[in-house]
Amino acid sequence: MSKKILSANFDLPDSHALRVYEETGGYRAIRKILGTPGDEIIEEVKKSGLRGRGGAGFPAGVKWGFVPKDTDQPKYLCVNADEGEPGTFKDRQIMEQNPHMLIEGILICSYAVGIERAYVYVRGEYVFQIQRLAAAIAEAYGSGYLGKNILGSDFNLDVVIHRGAGAYICGEETGLIESLEGKKGQPRAKPPFPAVVGAFGCPTVVNNVETLSSLPFIINEGASAYAAIGTAKSTGTMLFSVSGMVEKPGVYEEAFGVNLVEFIEERAGGVLGGKALKAVIPGGSSAPILTADEARNTVLDYEALAEAGSMLGSGAIIVLSEDVCIVKALQVITRFYSHESCGQCPPCRHGTYWLARIADRIENGRGEPDDIDLLLSICPEMMGRTICVLCDAAAMPTESYVKKFREEFEEHIRLKKCPMDGAPRLLGIE
Amino acid sequence: MDKQVAEKIAFNEQSERRYQEALEMYPTKEAALLPVLWIAMDQFGALPTEVLEYVSSRLDLPPVRVFSAVEFYTMFYREPRGRYHIQVCRNLSCTLRGSEQLMGLLEGKLGIQPGETTEDGNFSIETAECLGSCGTAPVMRVNDTYYEDLTIEKLEKIIEGCLGGRSSSELLG
Ligand SMILES: Cc1cc2nc3c(=O)[nH]c(=O)nc-3n(C[C@H](O)[C@H](O)[C@H](O)COP(=O)(O)O)c2cc1C
Ligand code: FES
Numbered sequence: 001m002s003k004k005i006l007s008a009n010f011d012l013p014d015s016h017a018l019r020v021y022e023e024t025g026g027y028r029a030i031r032k033i034l035g036t037p038g039d040e041i042i043e044e045v046k047k048s049g050l051r052g053r054g055g056a057g058f059p060a061g062v063k064w065g066f067v068p069k070d071t072d073q074p075k076y077l078c079v080n081a082d083e084g085e086p087g088t089f090k091d092r093q094i095m096e097q098n099p100h101m102l103i104e105g106i107l108i109c110s111y112a113v114g115i116e117r118a119y120v121y122v123r124g125e126y127v128f129q130i131q132r133l134a135a136a137i138a139e140a141y142g143s144g145y146l147g148k149n150i151l152g153s154d155f156n157l158d159v160v161i162h163r164g165a166g167a168y169i170c171g172e173e174t175g176l177i178e179s180l181e182g183k184k185g186q187p188r189a190k191p192p193f194p195a196v197v198g199a200f201g202c203p204t205v206v207n208n209v210e211t212l213s214s215l216p217f218i219i220n221e222g223a224s225a226y227a228a229i230g231t232a233k234s235t236g237t238m239l240f241s242v243s244g245m246v247e248k249p250g251v252y253e254e255a256f257g258v259n260l261v262e263f264i265e266e267r268a269g270g271v272l273g274g275k276a277l278k279a280v281i282p283g284g285s286s287a288p289i290l291t292a293d294e295a296r297n298t299v300l301d302y303e304a305l306a307e308a309g310s311m312l313g314s315g316a317i318i319v320l321s322e323d324v325c326i327v328k329a330l331q332v333i334t335r336f337y338s339h340e341s342c343g344q345c346p347p348c349r350h351g352t353y354w355l356a357r358i359a360d361r362i363e364n365g366r367g368e369p370d371d372i373d374l375l376l377s378i379c380p381e382m383m384g385r386t387i388c389v390l391c392d393a394a395a396m397p398t399e400s401y402v403k404k405f406r407e408e409f410e411e412h413i414r415l416k417k418c419p420m421d422g423a424p425r426l427l428g429i430e
Numbered sequence: 431m432d433k434q435v436a437e438k439i440a441f442n443e444q445s446e447r448r449y450q451e452a453l454e455m456y457p458t459k460e461a462a463l464l465p466v467l468w469i470a471m472d473q474f475g476a477l478p479t480e481v482l483e484y485v486s487s488r489l490d491l492p493p494v495r496v497f498s499a500v501e502f503y504t505m506f507y508r509e510p511r512g513r514y515h516i517q518v519c520r521n522l523s524c525t526l527r528g529s530e531q532l533m534g535l536l537e538g539k540l541g542i543q544p545g546e547t548t549e550d551g552n553f554s555i556e557t558a559e560c561l562g563s564c565g566t567a568p569v570m571r572v573n574d575t576y577y578e579d580l581t582i583e584k585l586e587k588i589i590e591g592c593l594g595g596r597s598s599s600e601l602l603g
Contacts, residue, residue, distance in 0.1 A: 166504035182463035
């Protein structure tokens with residue numbers, strides 16, 4: 001196991017440099033496809049089974065197929081490098097360690113779909129990663145991989161970095177597009193989907209950094225080689241961001257289908273300090289929580305996690321040990337969603353506010369016995385009722401925390417305080 | 431700012447060049463708003479009313495469009511911040527690894543609360559949501575530089591580095 005596709009170069013010296021990428025077979029895939037009809041490339045990507053790594057897991061080739069062929073309008077690619085889902089820190093690894101792999105992925109997608117301009121929307125805090133990527137883009141222009149008549153063909157592509165400015169909602173694809181257009185990042189009602197009406201009113205593909213970075217391997221080795229990795233419906237590998245109470249937090253690439261707890265033990269060194277595992281958040285803070293037992297009985301892929309009542313999301317695994325307070329965890333994440341709601345849909349604006357307020361008062365020993373059922377009654381009112389799913393992303397985990405760890409909430413209310421007094425203290429202070 | 435100063439608000443040569451480049455990157459002028467606000471932040475350090483009016487006139491946008499966008503994004507500041515602006519992540523993975531204690535230490539050391547600036551203008555502190563660095567929690571940013579895997583000793587060195595006038599990227603050096 002631990003197949004390396006995306007992270008193969010990460011440990012090489014100067015892995016970000018064009019020379020290193022070329023020496024390890026880089027830019028072979030784009031040479032291979034120039035001259036092949038775009039539709040054939042789209043078919044190949046469909047066959048590979050590659051699914052979006054930004055959170056929703058939509059098949060990449062299918063999404064590209066929705067872009068109209070017979071249009072006079074320009075088409076755009078928006079590369080989603082907003083990386084805002086709490087727990088996620090893998091796209092930055094790609095931009096830092098192998099930005100040319102991303103650029104080649106951008107080239108492959110753009111060539112297949114007939115795109116001549118790609119915007120890379122990078123979260124505003126990633127200043128170093130923007131510099132790395134900008135340097136790589138400059139190298140690529142210098143060597144004829146970007147610009148006009150790429151490698152002597154009639155394919156043209158410009159890549160522009162667009163720096164975000166601090167807003168989780170701009171990671172949502174239509175919030176991203178609004179923000180790219182110079183507006184507040186408030187998501188748009190769908191349909192129309194971006195593939196038909198996206199950036200500047202034109203057909204637009206939005207794909208995550210990691211999704212695009214998987215393309216060079218698919219082209220080089222073939223769709224069936226990629227589909228042979230992982231499970232039948234979750235093909236290939238994913239970069240899992242592991243954080244929280246583990247011995248060795250970090251980004252680990254793994255083929256789909258491994259047992260979740262074995263993965264945490266074997267790759268991330270197990271639970272910190274040899275403590276017992278309490279719970280795992282498997283797909284970023286928007287994913288419903290799994291108890292230790294549930295985590296032991298599931299594998300890492302899209303289907304298994306959905307069946308376990310959670311989701312694979314962005315592949316961000318947050319590990320909670322026995323000494324972590326679940327109410328505290330809920331207080332922190334509901335505060336986040338309340339802060340990040342863009343405010344245009346009332347169920348989200350009000351719902352996230354109330355979840356955060358109630359979780360906060362329970363954690364601080366001011367909860368009332370009715371508060372637990374109040375939380376549970378708010379959640380269903382927030383699901384499936386808004387323009388985007390930020391609202392669901394707050395309600396789904398809340399419901400799971402309360403239902404699966406109800407006795408911890410009751411204890412807080414009964415004792416009128418947090419029995420664990422909040423979070424573990426790891427800075428070395430008492 | 432008084433009127434005389436306000437009238438002097440204009441991009442310097444470097445900003446002007448970046449402004450022209452930004453316009454070429456997008457099919458609409460409006461889309462250059464975020465890059466142009468970044469250019470203004472870099473030159474003026476903050477975005478007071480006069481600067482926003484200048485930006486709106488350069489982009490032919492109604493001022494209300496510019497003001498509402500600035501309010502929406504957390505990284506655009508209307509008021510000047512400290513020479514060292516410190517953002518401490520308060521999201522889950524950092525909380526698990528002690529970010530609340532980290533913030534408490536900073537508050538004690540600097541004598542200010544999140545959202546405030548020290549009187550000498552040296553420091554401002556602020557909470558931040560997940561900074562995309564959860565594997566090296568707890569994490570904070572000082573200006574544009576990340577400091578990760580923080581411990582009490584590291585924090586002390588960083589503050590010492592600030593007081594010694596080091597650049598924000600070399601505080602541990
Ligand atoms: C609130 C919200 C935040 C999101 N943030 C991100 C993000 O930071 N990065 C990302 O790639 N996708 C994010 N997404 C998912 C995008 O909407 C979209 O599905 C994705 O960029 C599509 O690319 P993919 O198919 O390659 O995954 C977010 C979605 C929602 C609802
Ligand atoms: S939780 Fe602090 S960087 Fe992600």
